């Protein structure tokens with residue numbers, strides 16, 4: 001009779017989940033007993049990093065990823081990352097060890113009391129199987145649940161004595177064989193009506209969101225925009241965890257600002273606003289105003305019923321965005337509207353006024369000069385995100401990952417996961433020196449697994465974006481916004497990452513070219529940058 005462990009590993013095999021991202025403790029060791037040779041364990045040294053790596057891996061591979069954490073303390077450390085994964089729609093199957101069943105009721109040491117409550121409300125499903133024999137069945141359900149739209153993390157707590165129990169063969173045989181076809185398509189009648197409205201509109205516009213990338217639907221979005229002559233905005237950078245449209249395309253007009261009043265102003269003059277694969281909208285900060293410009297209607301297409309329900313205005317069609325975009329393209333056909341005017345190429349970057357420091361725009365111009373189209377950007381650089389978007393103008397799908405939740409500690413870890421999922425493509429992680437600290441231990445994983453990620457750290461010695469928010473919120477004299485004395489390059493070297501500090505733009509271009517093409521493990525470049533918000 002096979003054990004719960006044997007059939008569970010078989011289940012993971014069936015779903016191609018042969019990589020486990022983890023940080024183990026004594027309660028997880030029984031799962032790892034006799035670890036099969038066809039599996040790989042990716043170790044990270046703190047749980048926020050474990051989840052971030054799995055998040056990047058799941059998003060960049062489009063596959064579910066298994067995260068294994070250490071009972072209550074490990075799961076507790078991971079919650080910030082689970083929040084990020086939920087917003088990123090990363091299909092993570094998170095497991096944590098638990099005390100042996102005979103000692104849970106007496107709450108022996110390391111009992112994960114009320115385990116299923118810990119990751120709430122950021123998981124789609126949270127469960128501790130009532131019997132050892134239910135573990136494989138619960139995990140099968142968890143995998144399907146994580147992958148069904150909207151994708152996202154799920155959690156299963158597993159008592160450590162379950163792994164050696166005898167499996168229920170009939171139940172597990174069926175659980176292993178199950179397949180679920182999906183995702184559901186949008187209602188054809190709703191799309192037909194939308195197509196007519198699109199053709200009748202005078203000045204329609206498309207707002208492209210991250211789900212277009214997750215659904216692999218760039219081609220369909222481009223075809224629709226071209227046939228219907230639509231200008232295309234990216235959803236605000238705050239919620240643009242991925243890019244839904246090529247940013248070098250002549251129809252692409254820019255990134256929407258994130259506040260209510262500014263969005264209405266920016267979209268003024270349009271009569272039909274078609275939002276695809278984004279929340280409506282990832283607003284921040286609160287700058288009140290009309291939700292829509294005068295005379296405009298809004299229609300959202302999303303796979304997420306909650307996103308459809310909570311939008312403060314407009315109509316919504318729920319369904320897969322790839323299916324929706326291709327059907328809409330066919331139904332709407334060609335329009336003879338004026339095509340939008342292409343936006344100008346980025347100009348020379350604003351120079352820094354601080355000696356020995358580049359401006360954020362200069363650093364991003366250097367990155368753009370060294371960029372190769374097959375590269376992937378993983379971004380956690382608050383004060384230079386818009387400069388990066390404007391200068392890189394990413395032209396390929398699956399090439400940009402950003403934590404749309406706003407939770408820091410994603411960048412370094414996610415870049416590692418993306419590199420593991422896309423070993424043939426160069427991965428460049430652009431970080432603020434402040435953001436880098438939350439997940440800094442992930443540098444060890446990059447070095448230990450010899451992953452050729454290029455880390456570019458812009459060091460402005462401060463939490464610049466918070467100073468910017470302070471002025472917006474009329475907050476004066478807030479403490480805790482300066483970061484003197486950090487040396488990320490020195491920390492990186494201590495973790496085994498090759499690192500240098502550069503101050504001249506030309507040197508930076510050269511170094512980035514060298515590091516992006518290198519394949520011998522992680523490299524980090526630290527660049528002192530001047531204080532400021534870098535938007536272009």
Ligand SMILES: Cc1ncc(C[n+]2csc(CCOP(=O)(O)OP(=O)(O)O)c2C)c(N)n1
Nearest residue numbers: 382383407408432433434435462463464465
């Ligand atoms: C987990 C977490 N803690 C705190 C914050 C608040 N926060 C947002 S941006 C920021 C500063 C980031 O600093 P840095 O990376 O140096 O970027 P800069 O704004 O200077 O470009 C902080 C602390 C957050 N978003 N997430």
